[in-house]
Amino acid sequence: MSNTSDVLVERLIAWGVDTIFGLPGDGINGVFEALRQRKDRIRFIHVRHEESAAFAACAYAKFTGRLGVCIATSGPGGIHLLNGLYDAKMDHAPVLAITGLQHADLLGTFAQQDVALDKLFIDVCEYNERVMNGAHIEGLTDLAIRTALARRGVAHLTLPVDVQTQPVRQGRSDRNPPHHSTATPTFDAHLPSQVDLQHAADILNRGKRIAILAGQGALHATDELERMAAVLGAPIIKSLLGKAAVPDDSPYTTGGIGLLGTEPSQTALEDCDTLLMVGTSFPYIEFLPKPGDAKCVQIDCDPQRISLRYPADVGIVGDTRVCLKALLPMLKKHDDRFLRSAQKGKQKWAELIEKQGTHLDKPMKPQVVGWELGKRIPANAIITSDSGTITTWWARYVPALRGQKHSCSGNLASMACGLPYAIAAAVAYPDRPVYCIIGDGGLSMLMGELITIAAYKLNIKIIVIKNNTLGQIKWEQMVFLGNPEYACDLFPADFATIARGCGIPSRTIEDPARCGADLELALQRQGAALVEAVVDPFTPPMPAKVKPSQAAKLAESLMRGEPNRGKIALTAVSDAVRELV
Template sequence: MADLVSDHVLKRLREWGVEHVFGYPGDGINGLLAAWERADDSPRFIQARHEELAAFEATGYAKFSGRVGVCVATSGPGAIHLLNGLYDAKLDHVPVVAIVGQTARSAMGGSYQQEVDLMSLFKDVAGDYLQMVTVPEQLPNVLDRAIRIATARRTVTAVVIPADVQDLDYSPPGHEFKMVPSSLGASSGEVVPPADGLAHAAEILNAGRRVAVLAGQGARGAARELTEVADVLGAGVAKALLGKDVLPDDLPFVTGAIGLLGTRPSYEMMRDCDTLLVVGSSFPYSQFLPDFDQARAVQIDADPAMLGMRYPFECNLPGDSAATLRALLPLLEREEDRSWRKGIEDNVRRWWQVMERRAHVTADPINPERVFHELSPLLPEDAIVTADSGSAANWYARHLRFGPGMSGSLSGTLATMGPGAPYATGAKFAHPGRPVIALVGDGAMQMNGINELITMGLYHHEWEDPRIVVGVLNNRDLNQVTWELRAMGGAPQFLPSQRLPDFPYAAFAESIGLRGIRVEDPEEVAGAWRSALAADRPCVVEFVTDGAVPPIPPHATLEQMESVAAALAKGDPDAWSVVKEGVKAKAQEFLPGGKSR
């Protein structure tokens, strides 16, 4: 029997080394599903509970494997459901290929059932490469280019295949006019900027006396070079949220996260530096960078299109982070005055003491900061950590201290709710032998995380290490938006939009054969984490936390404080708790030591 187009799609994916495809079935991809059966499920079809979850799983797989993620969906509603997860991948520069079914060619334009103009729908999210396969000879070139472009540009691409085309006999492009042959494979090399650019960057950095470094996810793989550059220049290193795992947090000059979710040492380093080096980051919040007339600045990025953004850089270097830093190092002069570096290290040391005290501030019933603080020293050496958007991202950014070998990510640029749990599933298929921890708010769990637990239950028997620990902050509030209403809008908490129904997250996990632990006593937090990390299956740890504990920015502005005060004065239903917890949390920054209260 001759191969059909659908058979060749799977064959080509196998030839590219694709091992998993995350998706959900539908009649628009029935031809592909039949081919999967003929191919003995190779590459493996991973059944999500929803197409959005499939896209998030593919994104998580790509983030933690460094390989292209692939997802598949049917026509119409299935394709529409992919969009949020695909935008998450696009905005975080993650290579993902979407393969999407479409109504038969004979019905196109006829207002047929589930007919959606997919080329218009995907033209933004997959703008780097979006094609519809209309004849078999088109297929290899289109699929190859989709994978190659997604990988090379670290972006989203999409291939649309009408249902009737999937069932056509496959024939390759011929050696003739208007045929486009194709080939497999794509090699990558380390791009290094030209010598004059490196010399210019070195001149700027050598002239600085108070150098600050900002590292993002593009610096992943350049830890040794970053450490050496920071040592030579006597610099501190702040990390963008997507670059949290770029350098270990036990290095004394690493100031941690930057921005609204960041640390005070990062804020103060940027406030006081005279020179800025940005490596592999497009951190968007320029108000947390030095004043525009304050610092001379150098940027290094593998994508030339991302250079020159966010700050008036004096020197922009297109190149691989590690290779560029290695080429730059011999040109740098060692800063002999270490007072700037010592000040940064002192600030970092004091900050971790503040965080220790803030984690032990009493709350009703559990301080969410303590949940993350107690987890940090228990993280396995090879842990993969995912976090969802919301207040969980604050505590993930500030309290978790990553060591060498740990990995972590969240939805950085899109900051969408919902990826924390499906990222964890994708990470497990990328690294079935590593423990994975997902840190999720109750809003995200109710949005889609509960369903993702079903997928974890379906597949965990296959993983070498079956552990996925899902930590849920149960405060019955869409907490991050509540605080944004107070701090940015000067509006009190609006219960009809913010209050969440209670849900038994741990009990639900138990009901589907997973482990579930509910924690209401702060003294049981550490023990619950230990039990979850020792479980022989995925485990949900439900922490009943206090939504009145404020995610205080590293430098709360007068406007923010006035907005919160105005919101409370307007009758915020949680006003007294907010005042009480806010005062206690802020006070920890001024205590010389001792126990918090």
């Protein structure tokens, strides 16, 4: 006789779920028994922390386009999921979280682990329900999964421990006949209206200096973006999550935008008279044209995102690839003067990146690691980045090649995501190499996942850029506030030794002259490997265009007693900063 947990797991399988990340616990044992009985049809990936399970589910959804699923026990297990679930919410990844609850007749009586997880998860979820009895589970599971996929967000089902083993007929009402719901998604291609397309075409056809800003919503529209750029004579500028939307060696892109972006991208946005936003609601308004300076066409599958950051003259709601294909025949061929100007800026920027990436100064600069690594990652690789200064070195120095996948914790910008993201990528694509670019701060937060990588023999290359400091926070204290750094130093840990203790081969790199060769030796081996790259902690990840106010704040912090002001002055990368220092 089927019970609640049996039906839950069968519905997951019916929806095509084949992987679930999490940890067991007595508050979720009923579901784990159902998973055990079906382990030949749905695999359980045992991570070392529930936060990792949620991050991995988010990344699994990002990399595959399918539902990511995580599971945790009652009380603290469910609480630990929250950070990764907020990552999914803020980056629009479809994720289902399954949690346990205390026995139904003990809820609200101060029993052990009596945490009302459905109430706790209210803000993070698009769909959030407590399973009341065995007859309740089938319809709730179908609706939770459908909602997560349709709204590209988080759904949550929480099951009291006794309900998990109830027969499915228990509590069934006459209005709830079995099998009345379906595991078939009902989504259309969001075809745009001809009126909106014509209006958009009119604006783009009148534009003289058009810039395309592409985000993660355009990751599947690479060819259409490049055709659009060729027709409009427009450079393609990429948000961080849109890094792989167009390969960095494409003649149509100038790279990223924002604090981690490139100077030619910023220049193109400042000089454009027309902005085409495709699959992005880029959150940093200060990098966009001033409202009114440029006409704007925005394409997004979510109408809530239209005109969120920049006033759109026309908003097209639909799948970006479908919309671009429909729009292209309506456009006239533009000259390419604006694009050629952007390409010249891109060439100068590339020369600067190469210069910074080939410095032989000691201690080794982090840019050298990024530069040498970027030349060695194959075209079929999946690359994950953690958050912090590490994101700058990934964004600028590790190019996206055609066919690669890249991702990070975008809008949440959470540290510790790097290893769980890499685990999800390696589980989803066992035949592809995975590269995890991570800082010592982010690695130490969920370092137990090194054991997960070893346990499952995952083909993950971990590159730890170690500077013994919370670098991003340090520079934000100085550059944004003008204060000396405080509480940012990290106790030096030997990550190579720790990795070996977890069963992962490792090596340490300190000499910039040997960085490339040492990386080659470490990365050419099969299976997991860790490289600990020890770098200069006083190299600031400055914006592509340093504002006078930022340079002044940095100078102010040095004058106010920054303990490392001499070393920082010597390594400052901006001419404007050097003048003030």
